[in-house]
Amino acid sequence: MSVKNFWLSVRNLLKALRDGDLLLHVKADKYYIHVMYVFLLMWVSILLSLQVDKTLTKAGANKAAIEELRIHHTESEAALVKIKSASATEARLKRLGSQAQMPKEPATVIKRK
Amino acid sequence: MSQRQSEIKDTIENRDRIHVVTFFLSMVFLAMGIMIVVWIVKIQASYTVDDKVIGLFRPVVQKHVDTPVRGRILATDGRPLAISAPLYDLYMDCTVLKRSYQESGKDSLETVWQNKARELAVSLSRIFPEKSADGWVDAILTGRAKGSKYLKIRKNVDLETLRRVQAFPLYNEGAYRGGLIVEAHQERIYPYDSLARRVIGYVKEQNRIGLENSFDSELHGRDGYEWRRVTDDGSWVRDLDSTSVQVKDGNDIRTTLNVDFQDIADKALRAQIDADDDVRAGICIIMEAKTGAIRAMVNLSRGATPQTTLWERENLVLRQVGEQGSVMKTVTLLSLVEDGYVKTLEQTIPTNNGFVPNYNQDVHILDYQRETGRRDISVMHGFEISSNYVFTYLAETYYGKKPQEMFDHIYSYRLGEAFDFDIPGLGTPVVNRPDTPGWSKTTLGTTAYGYSISVTPLHIASFYNGIANKGTMMKPYLVESIEKDGKVLRKFEPSSLNESICSPATADTVTRALRAVVNTGTATRLKSAKLSVAGKTGTARVVLSANERGGSKDPYSDLSGRKKFQGTFVGFFPAEDPKYTILVTVYSYPSHRNFYGGTKPALAVREIVDKIYAIDPAWRPEIHPVGKTRQTTQEQ
Numbered sequence: 001m002s003v004k005n006f007w008l009s010v011r012n013l014l015k016a017l018r019d020g021d022l023l024l025h026v027k028a029d030k031y032y033i034h035v036m037y038v039f040l041l042m043w044v045s046i047l048l049s050l051q052v053d054k055t056l057t058k059a060g061a062n063k064a065a066i067e068e069l070r071i072h073h074t075e076s077e078a079a080l081v082k083i084k085s086a087s088a089t090e091a092r093l094k095r096l097g098s099q100a101q102m103p104k105e106p107a108t109v110i111k112r113k
Numbered sequence: 114m115s116q117r118q119s120e121i122k123d124t125i126e127n128r129d130r131i132h133v134v135t136f137f138l139s140m141v142f143l144a145m146g147i148m149i150v151v152w153i154v155k156i157q158a159s160y161t162v163d164d165k166v167i168g169l170f171r172p173v174v175q176k177h178v179d180t181p182v183r184g185r186i187l188a189t190d191g192r193p194l195a196i197s198a199p200l201y202d203l204y205m206d207c208t209v210l211k212r213s214y215q216e217s218g219k220d221s222l223e224t225v226w227q228n229k230a231r232e233l234a235v236s237l238s239r240i241f242p243e244k245s246a247d248g249w250v251d252a253i254l255t256g257r258a259k260g261s262k263y264l265k266i267r268k269n270v271d272l273e274t275l276r277r278v279q280a281f282p283l284y285n286e287g288a289y290r291g292g293l294i295v296e297a298h299q300e301r302i303y304p305y306d307s308l309a310r311r312v313i314g315y316v317k318e319q320n321r322i323g324l325e326n327s328f329d330s331e332l333h334g335r336d337g338y339e340w341r342r343v344t345d346d347g348s349w350v351r352d353l354d355s356t357s358v359q360v361k362d363g364n365d366i367r368t369t370l371n372v373d374f375q376d377i378a379d380k381a382l383r384a385q386i387d388a389d390d391d392v393r394a395g396i397c398i399i400m401e402a403k404t405g406a407i408r409a410m411v412n413l414s415r416g417a418t419p420q421t422t423l424w425e426r427e428n429l430v431l432r433q434v435g436e437q438g439s440v441m442k443t444v445t446l447l448s449l450v451e452d453g454y455v456k457t458l459e460q461t462i463p464t465n466n467g468f469v470p471n472y473n474q475d476v477h478i479l480d481y482q483r484e485t486g487r488r489d490i491s492v493m494h495g496f497e498i499s500s501n502y503v504f505t506y507l508a509e510t511y512y513g514k515k516p517q518e519m520f521d522h523i524y525s526y527r528l529g530e531a532f533d534f535d536i537p538g539l540g541t542p543v544v545n546r547p548d549t550p551g552w553s554k555t556t557l558g559t560t561a562y563g564y565s566i567s568v569t570p571l572h573i574a575s576f577y578n579g580i581a582n583k584g585t586m587m588k589p590y591l592v593e594s595i596e597k598d599g600k601v602l603r604k605f606e607p608s609s610l611n612e613s614i615c616s617p618a619t620a621d622t623v624t625r626a627l628r629a630v631v632n633t634g635t636a637t638r639l640k641s642a643k644l645s646v647a648g649k650t651g652t653a654r655v656v657l658s659a660n661e662r663g664g665s666k667d668p669y670s671d672l673s674g675r676k677k678f679q680g681t682f683v684g685f686f687p688a689e690d691p692k693y694t695i696l697v698t699v700y701s702y703p704s705h706r707n708f709y710g711g712t713k714p715a716l717a718v719r720e721i722v723d724k725i726y727a728i729d730p731a732w733r734p735e736i737h738p739v740g741k742t743r744q745t746t747q748e749q
Contacts, residue, residue: 053350
């Protein structure tokens, strides 16, 4: 392309921009559906990305909640087994003035396992 | 000008214009190139990186390291013996918003904050009463005046307490306004406190002992990490485009320990030794006869002085290598019966006034002669009264010319070596054989009644378990499986140390002798136990350390005649069909008293046997219907 033709093209481009028919000049109407499709894909991509972020945030919060429950369960279990031991029970009964003691004879059962 | 000349002129003009444009463009590019080079040189030489600029170009991500949760140590029924949970240290930044209030010039805001701090102090005093409400107000406001950013509220609080604290006035407005600083750290919790602590062990920074140490590779798990990025709404989420390693929590260890048995043994032992200041320590082992599974292992000891409390300070069961005394007579008896030298327990030997050449006289034989008028004694009676003379005589008579034969037995009972155990550090026995420097002309006889040979209590318990198990000596073990979320990953089956230390007939014969010890011998305190017990007492003097001797030439006593004793009872129950093997040993400080195996250890064993009888499902009686029962249609 000569310099003359180049400047001519630039002039036509600016003129088409001024007149608002640039897209018609570049025959964008012919590729309209493709352009829209690209926009749709981009929109879906952004939407999915946001949804993924939302899901990951939710998963993180759930993980933290589960971890908290696990800790709570562990602490409760420790507290429970501490008071469940035979000597702890005996000591508690004694403190409360109970006459109950550990069994001295084995329990009678219907069928021994 | 001809047409030809005109064309040539146009062409030349045209070329000149192209040359001008090209030249102009090349100059522009050249200038740009120079500028770029100068810019690069400038950047390399003098440009300093502005973090704000870098921050704009750098994706907002951070590495998050996940620490694994340490696996649990469980009792045989699944009750937790050691578990991990985070504990929280609470601090307060007393200076929050102080500067911004000052800069705004609004004193009312500062007043509001301080009023809320007063409400906070009231709440804190309720949950942490070591300071009154006024005390907490004073601490917070003084901290605010002095610019304290790290006022300690309380260390090691649990999650529930943390949540309560976070709901207090001021703290419920978030860290930015309330100034609460929470620092979490993983902590090991032992719900049963001191129970079986030497077996379970502990973790303190890099120091570990017991199962916590020997199974650390299973319990520890594997660290993980992931990269996290910030989302549009400011949340941190995993960056799926980056690499990550999944954290792997530690596996659980299921032990063979029975918490109830451990509790019973611990309590029974304490009952015998806690009030006695002359007792330094007491141990107990309960082992399942058929498998070798350790159901309880107690290691209670005091510190250097009798005033210190009993605690699981050291693993004496594994590490107390010492002369065990008369409990070793069973080793001699088993060997004699197995070799056919003692054909029946009623076989007699001459009493010889309790004298064997080269050995000290056994004065108990003189008592026996006086009381019975006899000049012979049966092997059974010698065992019942635990006569040193009888076993010296038997050893010298039958093994005197071939001592290696007796020592071969000792090694076959695995009493000469440290076998593999789930907790490392089992003491190595010291055996004086004919080919070792410690051998003398009295070694054979003294070995026969439990001196000149040093073993651990675990060795002794394993040996007696072999007799209980009709000759099959099981390997003691503490861990039955490695688990993950309740699923068994690896199971450790029982194994034997020696498939046959003796024939079943020999085991039965020795069991009869052990039963006689309880019925009419040195352990009659166990005669009326709720289950029949077969076993042997042992009382041994313990060699004093140089400090304890204080210049005395006698290795067993100090200058004032004080001696250290260890009294042991070891046996199994029920004698007819043994289910458990038990050993209890009591160790004394140097004292003028004697500590016999038939006293405190036997009493502890009796309490343990009676209580196990009451709770073990094996001895629960079944209801048998009496009278008519309604028959079902099918039966009719």
